[in-house]
Amino acid sequence: MDTNNASAALRELARQVADKARECRKIAVLTGAGVSAESGIPTFREAQTGLWERYDPVMLASVDGFRADPANVWKWYDERRQTMSKSRPNPGHEALATWEKLVKGQGGAFTVITQNIDNLHRQAGSESIIEMHGNIWYVRPVDAPFNEAFLLDECPLVEIPPRDERGRMLRPHVVWFGEMLDPDNLEAAFSLAVQAELFLSIGTSTAVYPAAALPFEAKRRGAVVVEINPHETELTRFADFSLAAPSGVALPLILDQLRADGA
Ligand SMILES: NC(=O)c1ccc[n+]([C@@H]2O[C@H](COP(=O)([O-])OP(=O)(O)OC[C@H]3O[C@@H](n4cnc5c(N)ncnc54)[C@H](O)[C@@H]3O)[C@@H](O)[C@H]2O)c1
Known part of the structure; x- marks a missing residue:
C-alpha cells in the first residue's frame, strides 16, 4: 500500500489526527521495530534466521549469554550491523522528522522515544530522540556504566569481540533481556508521556515493558493517544x-x- 492507494477511511482518520495535532503543543512519539520494517530491518524474531535459528534469543541478547560466549553474541550483532548499514530511513521516519520541525518552528515540543537501536530516526533528521534500548553503533566496556558508551561504526568488525585501546572487552550498547534501562532515559520518557497533549504509539506491540507503559500513562494523564x-x-x-x-x-x-x- 502506498499513500496513493490509502483508503478513504484511513485518509479521514489522518485528517482527524492532524486536526487534533494542530491543537497540541507537546507531542511525544513512541516507536518500535515496526517503524523500521519498511526499511527492511527484521524484527527481533525475524533476525533469528539461518544459522541463528537454533539459538535461544536470551543467549544472544543477555548478560549471561554474553558471558558464556561473547564471540558468538558479537557475530550475531556484527551481522545485524551489516544488515542495518544497508538500510535507509523510510517515509515514516522522514515524516516524523519533518513533523518535529513543523512543531518546533511554532514553539512546540516534539520528541521521539524509540525502542529501536538502528539509528534510523537520527539518519532521517529527527533531533529530539530518546533511545530507550540503546544504539547498535555504540559500544562500552563490559561492566562500564552507560555514560562510557562510544561510537564504533567499523562494519564489519575486524576484531571479534572488539576491545578498547586498554584491551578491555567491549559489549554492544544495547539493553539486553533482564537488564535495567538507563534511568535518565527512563525518567525523561515518562516525564514526556505525563506532559504530552498528543501521544503516538507507532510500530510497537506494546508488549515490552517498561516502554509499553508509556502510552497508557499518557492516556491516564489526559493525552490524546494515537x-x-x-x-x-x-x-x-x-x-x-x-x-x-x-x-x-x-x-x-x-x-x-x-x-x-x-x-
Ligand atoms: N529496528 C530495530 O532497531 C529493532 C529491530 C528488532 C527489534 N528491536 C527491538 O526489540 C524489541 C522487541 O521487538 P519486536 O520485534 O518484537 O517488536 P515490537 O514488540 O516493537 O513489535 C513490532 C510491531 O510492529 C508492528 N508492525 C509491523 N510492521 C509495521 C509497519 N510497517 N508499520 C507499523 N507497525 C508495524 C507489528 O504489528 C508489531 O506490533 C523492541 O525493543 C524492539 O524495538 C529493534
Whole structure:
C-alpha cells in the first residue's frame, strides 16, 4: 500500500489526527521495530534466521549469554550491523522528522522515544530522540556504566569481540533481556508521556515493558493517544485513534494534512 492507494477511511482518520495535532503543543512519539520494517530491518524474531535459528534469543541478547560466549553474541550483532548499514530511513521516519520541525518552528515540543537501536530516526533528521534500548553503533566496556558508551561504526568488525585501546572487552550498547534501562532515559520518557497533549504509539506491540507503559500513562494523564500499527495490540482499544496501516503510509498522510492546513 502506498499513500496513493490509502483508503478513504484511513485518509479521514489522518485528517482527524492532524486536526487534533494542530491543537497540541507537546507531542511525544513512541516507536518500535515496526517503524523500521519498511526499511527492511527484521524484527527481533525475524533476525533469528539461518544459522541463528537454533539459538535461544536470551543467549544472544543477555548478560549471561554474553558471558558464556561473547564471540558468538558479537557475530550475531556484527551481522545485524551489516544488515542495518544497508538500510535507509523510510517515509515514516522522514515524516516524523519533518513533523518535529513543523512543531518546533511554532514553539512546540516534539520528541521521539524509540525502542529501536538502528539509528534510523537520527539518519532521517529527527533531533529530539530518546533511545530507550540503546544504539547498535555504540559500544562500552563490559561492566562500564552507560555514560562510557562510544561510537564504533567499523562494519564489519575486524576484531571479534572488539576491545578498547586498554584491551578491555567491549559489549554492544544495547539493553539486553533482564537488564535495567538507563534511568535518565527512563525518567525523561515518562516525564514526556505525563506532559504530552498528543501521544503516538507507532510500530510497537506494546508488549515490552517498561516502554509499553508509556502510552497508557499518557492516556491516564489526559493525552490524546494515537496508535499506528497494521495489527491490533493491547493498546488498540484504549487509543483515541487507531490507524491500522503501515507507518510509512499513515505518517505521510497525517503530514500531508498538516501541511495542507498550513500548520
Ligand atoms: N529496528 C530495530 O532497531 C529493532 C529491530 C528488532 C527489534 N528491536 C527491538 O526489540 C524489541 C522487541 O521487538 P519486536 O520485534 O518484537 O517488536 P515490537 O514488540 O516493537 O513489535 C513490532 C510491531 O510492529 C508492528 N508492525 C509491523 N510492521 C509495521 C509497519 N510497517 N508499520 C507499523 N507497525 C508495524 C507489528 O504489528 C508489531 O506490533 C523492541 O525493543 C524492539 O524495538 C529493534
